[in-house]
Amino acid sequence: MNQKPLALKVLDIVSLILLLAAAYLAIVVAPTEKVMGDVQRVFYFHVGTAWVALIGFVFTAVLSVIYLITKNLKWDRIQVAAVEVSVVFFLITIILGSIWARPAWNTWWTWDPRLTTAAIAELIYIAYFMLRQGIDDPDKRARFGAVYALIGGLSAPITFFAIRLFRTIHPVVIAGANAEAEGNFSMSGDMLSAFFFALFAFTVIFIDLFWNRIRLGEFQNEVEEMKLKASY
């Protein structure tokens, strides 16, 4: 049995500390936003989780291409890990956003481009797992998964663009201002540091979970191989 690498153990602890520190910065250090009040503090974790989830999804599409070219199952295991961790983070993003939207927009949910695309992207990657569940042959499962993840990665930005035809009320805090956005605000110095720290913290946490999940995938693979050997 391979031992958990020391670097991973350290990373586990570091992620935990970073999570606590990010929470401290967001809840205590960052000043209260004038108009929205305390609920704006959700923002730091909302963007932090969205950031890593989206990077994870882009990475997934890249891994699809790599798998389809190399046909090495290692890339498939990495892809499953990336999708799984990203799906969880993205779900957190959506839930946090919803919590913020209730006081800011006076509704839990609207059919705004970003929200709709987020919901559809989440459904695409849940469908990805349902597809994989229905296939027993590992090579076929990896191939189909890669194809579907690639189509999903292609269609998510297309969907976003399609809905963008209509107006959006989602605030754009970073880069660019949308006059029709509701709940816009600009960040002060402490807010900025809390924000960037949250981004950093979630990136590390993502890498940690990702790594753990890849290890898990490798163990699963070993177990499957052992089962096959035992059945012969």
Add this chain to the structure above:
Amino acid sequence: MAKQKTIDNRQRAIGDERQSSASFIQAIGAIVWKDLRAEFRSWELISSMLVFSLLVILIFNFALELDVKTRQSVTAGVLWATFAFAGTLGLNRSMAIEKDRGCLDGLLLAPVDRSVIYFGKFFSNLAFMLIVEAIVLPVYSVLYNTNLFQPGLLLVILLGSIGYTSIGTLLAAMSVQTRTRDILLPILLFPVVFAVLLAAVKASGGLLDNSTFADVSFSINLLIAYDVIFVAASFMLFDSIVEE
């Protein structure tokens, strides 16, 4: 002399290319013809799609209380929802037939490019969908006393169906090879094809709302772009779906 030879070679190459593209189209035609003939003997696919579409319209009628006023605004949505639901039925069936009787393996053994099989299935699925639509449209027009036979709307329906079946054929080829095949296709297809359906509904809704063609041309251009993207992506990825 040497020059003459290179010209000859070039001409031969062009001739070969022409021949191969002719045989490419011929092979696609053969697959489409096979599907259409099989269908026109049994009518099982089109008839089930058709009855299903009419039932969906019937359900919408009572679910949405389609009186004159609401009809104006929801006709496009009802139509596309109907086509999308009936479409999965057809796509699933058309691929399941190939898989169950070992026909897909036979097709794969044929000495043609894999993309021929994709385009063959794509065109026959498209044909089934268009036939069903061609029957549903007049029925809907009669039932609800609205004229759906506008050239612009027909174009939108054609473009939307192309986008829908292009990606649908690929995903159906995938889902029939899984354990949960009957329920899997809509789950795989709908989130991915959302953009096409959205653009199609927007364009049809605009046209039914008496907007001019120029007003909806943006949605139509978008639809064309999605068709191109989805056909190209499916064409490139089909190889990885059917390889054994």
